[in-house]
């Protein structure tokens with residue numbers, strides 16, 4: 056899984072040397088905010104990466120730990136006046152950490168092989184795991200085990216992870232969505248729909264809602280029942296070659312020439328999907344199609360705002376008090392900020408209250424809440440405090456990781472709020488619910 060040559064030394068030097076050390080990004084960085092240590096800041100991390108690229112420093116365990124302490128939230132990119140491409144630096148830095156193997160232990164290697172290298176490389180395997188988990192939950196075994204007190208015998212960390220296990224949906228996307236869904240009324244566009252990996256297991260209902268909303272807005276929607284992971288998990292965890300393999304697979308399965316748009320409803324996936332041309336820049340066979348692919352990938356909110364949102368019919372429903380939490384990779388990674396609010400405002404009875412610090416990471420950050428539970432917990436507490444301050448009954452957010460994290464946080468705080476994807480709220484309005 057690892058390359059023989061250094062990822063950071065091979066990275067285009069114009070990306071490595073962009074940072075002018077101004078420090079404008081520091082106040083927006085959640086890890087720097089927590090520790091006030093330069094090494095935990097974007098500027099500090101970039102300095103470490105550059106030192107390695109310049110051969111002034113070896114990639115040590117301390118370097119690797121630092122790269123995994125970074126959330127990859129990309130808030131620093133939004134703040135940076137010099138246009139530093141932190142996303143690219145960060146992915147290469149983690150790949151470097153994996154290449155030199157300074158974090159390697161037998162347990163870590165097994166977990167990485169099982170998840171990143173096996174489970175998420177073929178979604179049929181993930182579905183199988185989802186089916187087992189669904190049975191475990193539907194047969195009441197989970198409730199039984201939770202009530203039996205057996206969990207108290209387990210180490211704290213395992214107990215915390217068990218409590219975070221999401222509820223698997225009764226049906227996956229392929230059972231809810233036809234391979235071809237025709238536009239309601241006149242067809243204006245032909246789009247493809249990506250159903251995701253974890254999204255498909257835990258939020259297949261959001262995928263169904265997305266397809267319904269697209270059809271309502273004049274799109275024929277093609278949703279192949281068997282799909283691949285987008286590869287963001289792989290790219291963000293230092294598995295560059297596996298991410299490239301998945302990018303090629305997706306381009307083959309969704310030929311970009313055949314669609315007006317390729318739709319994703321997960322902020323984290325979208326941010327990665329829009330950069331396949333970076334991943335495949337040295338692949339002469341794929342680069343042209345990857346560039347076309349990047350141009351065709353659209354976040355659902357972005358696409359709806361672009362084609363115009365058909366307003367749902369007024370049905371006299373009671374006002375719905377909503378606040379909006381921004382997925383980092385939607386707002387910082389894709390700069391999609393106004394469009395989700397447009398989607399929400401299209402729903403007649405929604406009263407939108409702005410969430411203070413709506414762009415501050417909730418701590419989910421891919422698998423950060425599993426690998427760095429303390430920092431993730433602090434961020435979640437901060438997020439929940441602000442959600443509470445709005446008094447909203449619904450938190451809308453456009454990324455599955457954020458949905459789960461915010462849901463867990465609100466539940467732990469004893470709050471009676473619903474967490475929903477903006478597209479679900481729009482689909483419900485179309486259905487007159």
Ligand code: SF4
Pocket residue numbers: 083084085086087095096097100124125126127128129130131132141
């Ligand atoms: S990605 Fe987020 S956590 Fe990492 S350096 Fe940038 S702002 Fe800080």
Ligand code: SF4
Pocket residue numbers: 073074075076077078079080081097098101131134135136137138139
């Ligand atoms: S990353 Fe950008 S904002 Fe941060 S110190 Fe470098 S140039 Fe300044």
